[in-house]
Amino acid sequence: MQGQDDPPVLDIQRLTCHVPGRTLFEDVTLSIGAGESVAVTGPSGSGKSTLLMSILGLIRPAEGTVRVAGADLGAMSSRALARHRRRNMGMVFQFGELLPELSPLENVALAGLLGGMRPKEADRRATDLLGELGVHPVDGPVDTLSGGERQRTAVARALMNEPALLLADEPTGSLDPAHRHAVTELLHTLPATRGCALLLVTHDEAVARRADRRVTLDAGRLVPQDATATPQPPDTSTGRQRTAPLNWLPGARSTSRSRARS
Amino acid sequence: MTTGRLASQLWRIGASTAHRAEAGRIRSWALALATALLTLAVGGLAVTDASFDGRTQRTLERSPRLTAAYPDEPVRALWRWDPAEADGLAYDVIHLEPLMDRLTPPPGLPRWPLPGESFVSRALLDASGEDAVAAQYGRLAGVIEPAGLEAPGEFLVYTRPTAAMLDRSVMQGISGFGETTGTGVLGEHLHYFGKAEFLAAYAGFVLLPVALLVAIAVRTGATARDRRTMLLAALGSSRFARACCTAGEAARPVALGAAAGAVATLPALIIDVPLPSTTFILAARDVRAAAPLLAGILVAVPAAILLVTALAQPRRRARATRPTAVRTRRATWSLWLFPIALLFTVRVVDLAPPDTVVVLYATGYLLVLVTLPSAIGTCVSLLGPHLATLGYRRGAAGLLLAGRRMAAAPHTVTRLVAALVIAIGIAVQIQVWTASLTAAGQGAVDSRERLGTSVLRVAPYAEPAKVQAFHDALPPEVHALAVQVHAEGKGQVELVGDCPALRELRISCNERPQPISFATSESRLREYLGGVGAADGMEVVVRSGDIAQLAAAADAGRELVLFGTGGQQLPLATLNGVAHRHLAMTARVDYVLNGGGLGKLTIAAGWLRLLSTAGITIVCLSAGIGAITDFLRFGRELAPLSVIAPGRRLYGAVAGWSLLLPAALASLAGVGLAWWLAAPVRSVAPSDPLGLASLTSGALVCALALTVWGAATALRAATGWRPGGD
Numbered sequence A: 001m002q003g004q005d006d007p008p009v010l011d012i013q014r015l016t017c018h019v020p021g022r023t024l025f026e027d028v029t030l031s032i033g034a035g036e037s038v039a040v041t042g043p044s045g046s047g048k049s050t051l052l053m054s055i056l057g058l059i060r061p062a063e064g065t066v067r068v069a070g071a072d073l074g075a076m077s078s079r080a081l082a083r084h085r086r087r088n089m090g091m092v093f094q095f096g097e098l099l100p101e102l103s104p105l106e107n108v109a110l111a112g113l114l115g116g117m118r119p120k121e122a123d124r125r126a127t128d129l130l131g132e133l134g135v136h137p138v139d140g141p142v143d144t145l146s147g148g149e150r151q152r153t154a155v156a157r158a159l160m161n162e163p164a165l166l167l168a169d170e171p172t173g174s175l176d177p178a179h180r181h182a183v184t185e186l187l188h189t190l191p192a193t194r195g196c197a198l199l200l201v202t203h204d205e206a207v208a209r210r211a212d213r214r215v216t217l218d219a220g221r222l223v224p225q226d227a228t229a230t231p232q233p234p235d236t237s238t239g240r241q242r243t244a245p246l247n248w249l250p251g252a253r254s255t256s257r258s259r260a261r262s
Numbered sequence B: 001m002t003t004g005r006l007a008s009q010l011w012r013i014g015a016s017t018a019h020r021a022e023a024g025r026i027r028s029w030a031l032a033l034a035t036a037l038l039t040l041a042v043g044g045l046a047v048t049d050a051s052f053d054g055r056t057q058r059t060l061e062r063s064p065r066l067t068a069a070y071p072d073e074p075v076r077a078l079w080r081w082d083p084a085e086a087d088g089l090a091y092d093v094i095h096l097e098p099l100m101d102r103l104t105p106p107p108g109l110p111r112w113p114l115p116g117e118s119f120v121s122r123a124l125l126d127a128s129g130e131d132a133v134a135a136q137y138g139r140l141a142g143v144i145e146p147a148g149l150e151a152p153g154e155f156l157v158y159t160r161p162t163a164a165m166l167d168r169s170v171m172q173g174i175s176g177f178g179e180t181t182g183t184g185v186l187g188e189h190l191h192y193f194g195k196a197e198f199l200a201a202y203a204g205f206v207l208l209p210v211a212l213l214v215a216i217a218v219r220t221g222a223t224a225r226d227r228r229t230m231l232l233a234a235l236g237s238s239r240f241a242r243a244c245c246t247a248g249e250a251a252r253p254v255a256l257g258a259a260a261g262a263v264a265t266l267p268a269l270i271i272d273v274p275l276p277s278t279t280f281i282l283a284a285r286d287v288r289a290a291a292p293l294l295a296g297i298l299v300a301v302p303a304a305i306l307l308v309t310a311l312a313q314p315r316r317r318a319r320a321t322r323p324t325a326v327r328t329r330r331a332t333w334s335l336w337l338f339p340i341a342l343l344f345t346v347r348v349v350d351l352a353p354p355d356t357v358v359v360l361y362a363t364g365y366l367l368v369l370v371t372l373p374s375a376i377g378t379c380v381s382l383l384g385p386h387l388a389t390l391g392y393r394r395g396a397a398g399l400l401l402a403g404r405r406m407a408a409a410p411h412t413v414t415r416l417v418a419a420l421v422i423a424i425g426i427a428v429q430i431q432v433w434t435a436s437l438t439a440a441g442q443g444a445v446d447s448r449e450r451l452g453t454s455v456l457r458v459a460p461y462a463e464p465a466k467v468q469a470f471h472d473a474l475p476p477e478v479h480a481l482a483v484q485v486h487a488e489g490k491g492q493v494e495l496v497g498d499c500p501a502l503r504e505l506r507i508s509c510n511e512r513p514q515p516i517s518f519a520t521s522e523s524r525l526r527e528y529l530g531g532v533g534a535a536d537g538m539e540v541v542v543r544s545g546d547i548a549q550l551a552a553a554a555d556a557g558r559e560l561v562l563f564g565t566g567g568q569q570l571p572l573a574t575l576n577g578v579a580h581r582h583l584a585m586t587a588r589v590d591y592v593l594n595g596g597g598l599g600k601l602t603i604a605a606g607w608l609r610l611l612s613t614a615g616i617t618i619v620c621l622s623a624g625i626g627a628i629t630d631f632l633r634f635g636r637e638l639a640p641l642s643v644i645a646p647g648r649r650l651y652g653a654v655a656g657w658s659l660l661l662p663a664a665l666a667s668l669a670g671v672g673l674a675w676w677l678a679a680p681v682r683s684v685a686p687s688d689p690l691g692l693a694s695l696t697s698g699a700l701v702c703a704l705a706l707t708v709w710g711a712a713t714a715l716r717a718a719t720g721w722r723p724g725g726d
Helices: A048-056 A078-088 A104-114 A119-132 A147-159 A177-194 A205-209 B003-017 B024-062 B122-128 B130-137 B195-219 B222-234 B239-270 B284-289 B291-311 B333-351 B354-394 B397-408 B411-439 B442-451 B464-473 B499-504 B523-531 B572-583 B598-644 B649-677 B689-720
Strands: A010-019 A022-032 A037-041 A063-068 A089-092 A165-169 A197-201 A213-218 A221-224 B064-066 B077-086 B089-098 B117-120 B139-143 B156-159 B172-177 B455-459 B478-486 B492-497 B539-544 B556-564 B588-590
Touching: A010 A048, A022 A037, A022 A048, A022 A063, A022 A197, A022 A213, A022 A221, A037 A048, A037 A177, A037 A205, A048 A063, A048 A089, A048 A165, A048 A197, A078 A089, A089 A147, A104 A119, A104 A147, A104 B354, A104 B397, A104 B598, A119 A147, A119 B354, A147 A165, A147 A177, A165 A177, A177 A197, A177 A205, B003 B239, B024 B195, B024 B239, B024 B284, B024 B291, B024 B598, B077 B122, B077 B588, B117 B122, B117 B130, B122 B130, B122 B139, B130 B139, B130 B156, B130 B572, B195 B291, B195 B598, B222 B239, B239 B284, B239 B291, B284 B291, B333 B354, B333 B649, B354 B397, B354 B411, B354 B649, B397 B411, B397 B649, B411 B598, B411 B649, B411 B689, B442 B523, B455 B523, B455 B572, B464 B478, B464 B572, B478 B499, B499 B539, B523 B556, B572 B588, B598 B649, B598 B689, B649 B689
Parallel strands: A037 A197, A037 A213, A089 A165, A165 A197, B089 B156, B117 B139, B492 B539
Antiparallel strands: A010 A022, A010 A063, A213 A221, B064 B172, B077 B089, B077 B172, B117 B156, B455 B556, B455 B588, B478 B492, B478 B556
16 A cells, blocks of 8 residues: 555656647646556647656656656666666557567567566566466467457566556557457556556546546646646645645555555 | 649658658668769760770871872871780880871871880870880880870870881881771770670679669668558549659659769869779760760759659558568578579589580579579578577577567568678679689789799891890890791700800800700790790700801791899890890880780779679668668667667667678678689689688678668667657
């Protein structure tokens, strides 16, 4: 169970990002604790994916800070950022983005190998993950799988290095209703079963409704839906970042662990 | 919207996508390079034509109008041609004697030379030195102007004998200079490729590889472009409109390439350009003569490339948008055809009838080269899964990825390996064939290396007074013998000389003819006797006597042979000059074994080396561009994984396993294979093993550069990738 004093897994403070000609979003503040899921919705072009890229450290924001597992990404060198991302973040893309020549097992195990796992451990863990997520073992290339299986393989790959924060960018966007439902179920059980924080970007109301919290990125602002509080700027006067307003928890989440690896 | 406006808009859209499209930057560079090289290659054709025409024109202008051929014209001067040699290259010496005043001199000469004077080309002066040339042909009156030379690098001498040495009987009457038909009776072109032979080699070694590069450049990054073209088709655009979009994308790099080709051609329009590996200097005046044609090429080549770019579009719609592993049908026929072709090529020399050996050998070699890429591809695709399994078990992510890519898309590695092996195969063949070309004159080369100028032959043997004058004019350390070779029966060589000369050759001084043994004779004499055929069993007799009094005999040839005291090297140019001044105006002092066509073969080998180097470079470049384009796609495929588990080393590892290892193995195996296949040619022409070492090293350096480039390209592609889907 996450205690009141446990630092959030993801802590975004006053994040601002510009694209040529306009401000994509500004003063975005958001915190997510371990075992919690948050869905970000919003119209196309509102900057949802850019927000994910900022969290991954792939783009540097104009202003604001992004802290993942207690560490400020903006203060890191590219090498340290890569290491931090490998240890603490997992990502599920809209189209899976698996390597087509590799088998599902190899796709998943590869993430572990690149993360420094021993070959046997990577093989065992990848096999277990695929089994848990219901992907049948096949020796052939991954493109022989159905869309749902591919996406579950992508989830397994994202979980391979036991991330504290799992990001998902339209993970059900390319799936038919049956597969969409299965993948939604799977993703939303992960915070509870694995203790990770989940940030999910989606257009799909049904998928978003399953999250613990929902926020909408619209006109450059992050607005909580049916929230009891509105986002507030951090209280810099105390030297402690305020996360409470957005760190709205509908209920305490039990977690299998509290992770704040740096 | 009117068709014109739509086309213009699509052109602009295409232009704006040039760098943003998949592999856009590589394609732009490849297109620019291909256009530049095609401009230069086609321009080279025009320049070749102009050069041959210009040289023919100039040699016709200086050709003598022989009164024997034009009996109606008066004899105004006497003319004679003799061959000479410098640095192993044959050249022409023209003896002149004007018979009337105010006669127009040959082209390139400001006036007729005075008796004992000579005009010499700048290239010969630079190669031999002014002193040596003056010593050989008399006082230097001036340099032959470019108008009188076929090409700026031509060796040529106009000389006028002294009154004492003038021999009208050996000269022909001419009415002046200037022929209108034919190819001329003398000149540098006689020592070079003919036009047809040159164009055949040029087409094979330069035009074909450049065409290959153009084809690869046009289709680089084709997947994304084809998808866009199909989208435009689905939206109802006409073929013309789609072509506008595609051509617009290629327009800028093509224009850049054409401009680069033009800039590269410019110096040749202004200055004479020496071509590397050959002795040929391209005359700027010939290039200028082709300027209108070059200007046309500058427009036609880019237009043709744009047309090809627009036409090289798919006819069918792409079937899938999902990323799929590329799978090619495995052609196993090559696995059994390749070894058969290999064995056939190696054994054909021993088994085939002699008159068909060359054709069968060339056919077999070609068959090996044709089946090799497919055989390599099959092996690569069979090997890939094993490498992947090994990589998975050992935790080597690079090996795992490389293995799976080899299995799924063997064409990437195949193309690279095949290009390398073919390039090496061509290079080895060129090496052994050029060695065999020069092997014909190898005896002369070896003899010259052994003897240098320590023994020299002098011809013709002249009347006694002139021989005596020549003998008297020789430097004191030079000895002369008169030689008569009788052809009757087994043949006989008769040597006559004074006692000091005979003693120099360790022969006792005796006026009575005495036989000597070829085998036990002094080494210089043995070399000389070998040169006149004594080794074939001729009898050799020696006597002391006056070298000027060697009586002529039927069926016998006479000449003089010169030795230096103590085996010293003799001054060839000086002795030539002495011979010209005292023996005969046509006298020639030469090595024991005349190289004859050696220079011509050396020049042919030099051209072959130049053209094949250009061709091999372009083949490798084409393969490199293909490999890099595939690697760019690989970088984009790997990018999402690198977001989750970043690591630069992975790109280096995959590049190492996918490019460096196959290329290194191909280089080593290619050299070995090509060397083995060249055995039949090599058996008649020993080649330089060091050439192979440098060839292998060059291939490995290229492979390493390609690997670094591939890794950097994939990393850049991955770094620039951003998750989409919003």
